[in-house]
Amino acid sequence: MTCYNLALIGFGGVSRAFLELLEKRNDELLEQFGFRLRVVAITDLRLGSIVAEEGVDVPDVLAADPGNGGFRRLGGSTDARNKWIIHHVPADIVVEATFTNPLDGEPALSHCRWALRSGKHLVTTNKGPVALAAAELKALAAQQGVAFEFEGAVMSGTPVIRLAERMFGGLEIQGFEGILNGTSNFVLGRMESGLDLGAAVREARSLGYAEADPTADLEGHDVRLKVAVLANELLGGALAPDDVATTGITALTPADTAKAAEQGLRWKLVGSARRTPGGGISAQVAPRALPLNHHLAGVSGAANAVSFDTDLLGPVTVSGPGAGRVETAYALLSDVIAIHESRTR
Numbered sequence: 278m279t280c281y282n283l284a285l286i287g288f289g290g291v292s293r294a295f296l297e298l299l300e301k302r303n304d305e306l307l308e309q310f311g312f313r314l315r316v317v318a319i320t321d322l323r324l325g326s327i328v329a330e331e332g333v334d335v336p337d338v339l340a341a342d343p344g345n346g347g348f349r350r351l352g353g354s355t356d357a358r359n360k361w362i363i364h365h366v367p368a369d370i371v372v373e374a375t376f377t378n379p380l381d382g383e384p385a386l387s388h389c390r391w392a393l394r395s396g397k398h399l400v401t402t403n404k405g406p407v408a409l410a411a412a413e414l415k416a417l418a419a420q421q422g423v424a425f426e427f428e429g430a431v432m433s434g435t436p437v438i439r440l441a442e443r444m445f446g447g448l449e450i451q452g453f454e455g456i457l458n459g460t461s462n463f464v465l466g467r468m469e470s471g472l473d474l475g476a477a478v479r480e481a482r483s484l485g486y487a488e489a490d491p492t493a494d495l496e497g498h499d500v501r502l503k504v505a506v507l508a509n510e511l512l513g514g515a516l517a518p519d520d521v522a523t524t525g526i527t528a529l530t531p532a533d534t535a536k537a538a539e540q541g542l543r544w545k546l547v548g549s550a551r552r553t554p555g556g557g558i559s560a561q562v563a564p565r566a567l568p569l570n571h572h573l574a575g576v577s578g579a580a581n582a583v584s585f586d587t588d589l590l591g592p593v594t595v596s597g598p599g600a601g602r603v604e605t606a607y608a609l610l611s612d613v614i615a616i617h618e619s620r621t622r
Contacts, residue, residue, distance in 0.1 A: 286371060458581070505517065
């Protein structure tokens with residue numbers, strides 16, 4: 278039996294859901310794939326750090342409270358010892374699930390570099406390092422003979438990158454367009470029902486669809502990172518996020534959405550990229566009023582979808598959950614499974 282030791286960097290909702298998922302699915306993983314997973318270290322800004330080479334006590338770490346000593350009460354420390362844990366704990370796989378910084382990718386980018394340079398496999402849901410430094414991180418992984426997986430960085434648990442890479446063999450992807458942010462999609466839907474932007478955002482926040490500060494979602498910055506990732510991975514581009522022209526939805530009003538509805542149109546925040554005749558890639562994020570029969574117009578709520586323009590099949594659309602702690606946790610698990618399968622071929 279193979280057992281992979283994991284170190285979790287960041288212990289927010291996604292990492293918690295991932296740990297819960299491991300508790301439920303470890304026996305199935307052993308039966309189906311021949312391996313088990315054991316979390317031997319966790320580090321978090323609020324809770325501190327804990328190391329247990331025999332495996333952490335899952336109920337205890339899930340119950341840890343920053344107001345009551347955090348991981349210190351479990352024999353850990355109050356500080357987030359990210360660098361030390363990544364370098365020195367005998368983990369096979371580092372799971373990076375800290376917050377996204379769209380400007381420079383830190384501190385997640387440093388976490389990724391440390392993990393790969395230490396010869397550890399890396400899985401992350403963090404868009405920042407992938408959009409800003411994927412080529413560098415892939416080169417580091419290849420140099421060290423380890424894996425770098427990031428399926429959850431674009432559509433949460435919906436495996437859009439892996440699906441396109443594995444299932445579109447023999448096809449040329451000429452471009453794509455997609456709804457890649459559940460918060461903005463939900464807000465636009467509620468504005469179509471008559472709410473103003475502020476009220477729609479408050480409702481999204483109350484339902485868990487929006488962060489306390491939803492600026493990155495509403496201004497299109499989140500989608501810009503995802504467009505850069507998809508364009509580079511699937512179109513062979515070398516785009517930086519700043520190469521993606523970006524306009525958000527904050528200028529739209531309920532009057533705009535009502536007028537569009539009268540005309541048989543629906544506003545969506547669309548991220549897109551396309552090969553150009555000169556061999557480059559043109560990419561943008563912008564609100565578009567789509568006809569109701571458009572393949573993205575019916576994507577509602579917090580769902581995501583990407584439509585790939587292929588040379589032989591025309592548009593092929595993939596849709597699924599684009600947010601959610603359990604869904605994103607599954608993306609991490611799918612990346613771990615991919616690492617195991619690549620090692621045992």
